[in-house]
Amino acid sequence: MTTMRVAAERQDATAGTDGVAGVTLGTALLAGPVLMAGYGVVRLVGRAVGDYGPGVWWTVAHLLFLAGVLAFVPVFLGLRRLAGGRGGGRVACEVAAWTGLLGAAAVAVQAVIDLAVAFVAADKQAMSEMFDRVQGVPGVMPLVYTVVPLLFWFGLLALITLLAFFRRDLVRAWAPVAVLAGVVLTAMNLDLLPVGALCIGLALLPVRRSQ
Numbered sequence: 001m002t003t004m005r006v007a008a009e010r011q012d013a014t015a016g017t018d019g020v021a022g023v024t025l026g027t028a029l030l031a032g033p034v035l036m037a038g039y040g041v042v043r044l045v046g047r048a049v050g051d052y053g054p055g056v057w058w059t060v061a062h063l064l065f066l067a068g069v070l071a072f073v074p075v076f077l078g079l080r081r082l083a084g085g086r087g088g089g090r091v092a093c094e095v096a097a098w099t100g101l102l103g104a105a106a107v108a109v110q111a112v113i114d115l116a117v118a119f120v121a122a123d124k125q126a127m128s129e130m131f132d133r134v135q136g137v138p139g140v141m142p143l144v145y146t147v148v149p150l151l152f153w154f155g156l157l158a159l160i161t162l163l164a165f166f167r168r169d170l171v172r173a174w175a176p177v178a179v180l181a182g183v184v185l186t187a188m189n190l191d192l193l194p195v196g197a198l199c200i201g202l203a204l205l206p207v208r209r210s211q
Contacts, residue, residue, distance in 0.1 A: 024074070024211075025074055025075070025078030025079075025082075025208075025211055026208050026211035027074075028071045028072070028073075028074040028075045028078065029075055029078075029204045029205075029207055029208040029211070030201070030208060031067075031068075031071040032068055032071035032072045032075050032200075032201075032204075033068075033197045033198065033200050033201030033204065034068075034197075034201065035064050035065075035067045035068030035071055036064075036065070036068040036069075036193065036196075036197040036200075037193070037194045037197035037198060037201070038064040038068070039061050039062070039064040039065040039068060039193065040190070040191075040192075040193030040194035040196075040197060041194050042057060042060050042061040042064060043057075043061045043190070043191075043193070044191060044194070045057065046058060046061060053118070053121075053123065053124040053127060054118045054119075054121045054122070054123060054124070054126075054127055055118075058114075058118045059115065059118060059119075062111050062114050062115050062118070063115070065111050065114075066108060066111040066112065066115070068197075069104050069107045069108045069111060069152070070104075070108060072100070072104055072152070072156070073101065073104060075156075075204070076097045076098075076100045076101050076104070076155065076156075076159065077097065077101075079093075079097065079159050079160075079163060079207070080093055080094060080096075080097035080098075080159070082163070082167060082170060082207075083162070083163060083166060083167065084167070089162065089165075089166045092158075092162050093159060093162050093163070093166070095158075096155050096158035096159040096162055097155065097159055098155075099151050099154060099155035099158065100151065100152055100154075100155020100156050100158075100159060101155070102148065102151050102155070103148060103149055103150065103151030103152030103153065103154070103155055104152050106143060106144055106148035106149045106151070106152070107149045107152050109144050110144050110145060110149060113134060113144065117130045117131060117134065153183045153186075153187075156179060156183075156200070157176065157179050157180055157183060160175050160176050160179045160203060160204075161176040161179075163175075163207075164176050169210075170206065170207050170210050171203075171206065171207060172203075172206050174203075175203040175204075175206070176203075178199045178200065178202050178203035179199065179200055179203045181196070181199045182195075182196035182197065182198070182199030182200040182203070183196065183200075184196075185199065
């Protein structure tokens with residue numbers, strides 16, 4: 001029964017699509033962490049050459065960031081579908097997935113704002129002043145920068161943890177630890193995002209291999 005269940009899910013995942021622009025789950029599981037890591041690397045390079053403000057480095061980094069966040073939309077939707085079953089476990093996975101999607105929406109808005117500000121600002125000083133004005137609008141900070149975006153990471157960690165318990169055939173027992181390490185590293189210092197993204201990618205790799 002387990003073999004037939006996994007085979008059916010593979011066929012469904014291959015034939016169907018989840019999320020943004022018909023991206024398959026297998027593709028998204030790889031693209032999300034890779035694009036996030038790419039953002040971190042480009043950000044580091046831009047800062048190293050002293051040109052991380054309005055310009056090419058900032059724009060490329062944040063386009064990768066936005067693409068990475070959007071790639072996690074089919075990840076959340078696909079993992080939610082793979083949870084299968086009914087009852088409390090299924091409900092918990094649904095809540096975790098939609099929590100992560102809410103956070104992803106906030107992070108995507110943040111990336112769009114960062115791109116727009118850099119596009120119209122003449123220099124770093126002007127960009128800083130524009131950010132101050134945008135973030136000074138009531139509700140913007142918690143909704144876009146400080147509170148709701150955290151739901152992206154919490155939702156991902158919760159969903160992987162639940163799947164490690166309910167779907168041991170797909171998600172390894174160590175996967176939640178790897179995701180937690182990635183989240184903590186990123187929260188400690190954004191310069192560690194490439195390593196954090198690698199940890200998350202490793203956690204998702206067994207799921208991708210099952211697709």
